[in-house]
Amino acid sequence: MRGSVYYQSSQLVKQIFKEGAKKEDKINTSHEHYQMVSSYKTMESYRSIWNNFFNYLLEHWKVRDFEKISSEHVQAYMDYKIEYYPSKQYLEKISAALGKLEIALKNFAKNIHKIEKYYDFSIRQTILNEARDLKLVASNYHNRAYNNPELLISNLKNPMNKLAAKIQLEGGARVEGVALIKPEQLRGKKIDKVTKTKKGIVHTKEKGGKQGEVLVSLETYKELENYISIKLEKRENSFSQKKQSNKLKNILYLMIIQKMKILL
Structure with a gap:
């Protein structure tokens, strides 16, 4: 896909937004509105996160075609956000937005390119669950260390991103x-x-x-x-x-x- 961050996100919105879609249809696996977003406010919130994610990919990963997003990018982005101490609610919203992005990308490949393309952003839920388990210490500082960072690293498929994660773990570097x-x-x-x-x-x-x-x-x-x-x-x-x-x-x-x- 070509175009600016905002153009590409607008094209993906078309693949997942359906005004007025009924709740029962959105959870019906056989219905055409399955997993769709029906609220303007929710879609606007998700798209704002998509745009932020896309700008992050441009700056840090030089990714310009957002059909090339992988689980490694999702993991890096969520780790990057955790560096800035987000609230639990905000991190949950990021995870939900990335989940809808996965669906939008699959729909785009199917409806525009007429192919089935594999995307799996389930790592977002693993990271969210780990972040929810973080405990506050007396200084009100959130301990951002994962309980099982080796498990997260082993789930990365791209050798380059796996190596980057190992450097982060061993050296304490930021993304x-x-x-x-x-x-x-x-x-x-x-x-x-x-x-x-x-x-x-x-x-x-x-x-x-x-x-x-x-x-x-x-x-x-x-x-x-x-x-x-x-x-x-x-x-x-x-x-x-x-x-x-x-x-x-x-x-x-x-x-x-x-x-x-x-x-x-």
Whole structure:
């Protein structure tokens, strides 16, 4: 799908909003209005969250086609929101909006492209359930640590997003600190003063321009090195192929010019 954030969200609204749809029809699996939204106010609220989510994807993930949204993006977005201490009600609304987004994307693929496309944003409910279990301490600070972060990470299908989550877990980095790591951010290894073990150093830049070091296990650091190396190799191969293609086009162009001169 092409277009601005607001255009794309407007197209998805058309796939899930049905004014006046009856409650019994919305829960009837065999009815055409199944899982539809019938309230203008609710749809407006959901679309506002969609737009915020889409702008987040543009800024942090460079995703411009929102048909390419995956469960990993949903997980990262909800984690990002939890960083800012949302109320329980607001996080529930985000989860509900993302649930309707999943349905809208499926309907868009079916009604516009005439295909069945797989989307599964159920990770949103796992995160919401974990967040609901958080307890307040005396300082009124919400402990944002998940009870079972390894389970969340294991549910991620994309290796890149799984690696980013491991860096967050091991080093305590924010989402924006690990979204787009570059080669120059790898700073070697050193002994962690706390654990007295050797760790890999990743230089990060986070909210407000704050810079610092994130320490990760040697295994995770090696994974990150390999990922960046493969990414750079692919980029170089792509550049080389484009360069070769342009060279062939220039040769072909010169051959055509020569033939035209002969004909003239």
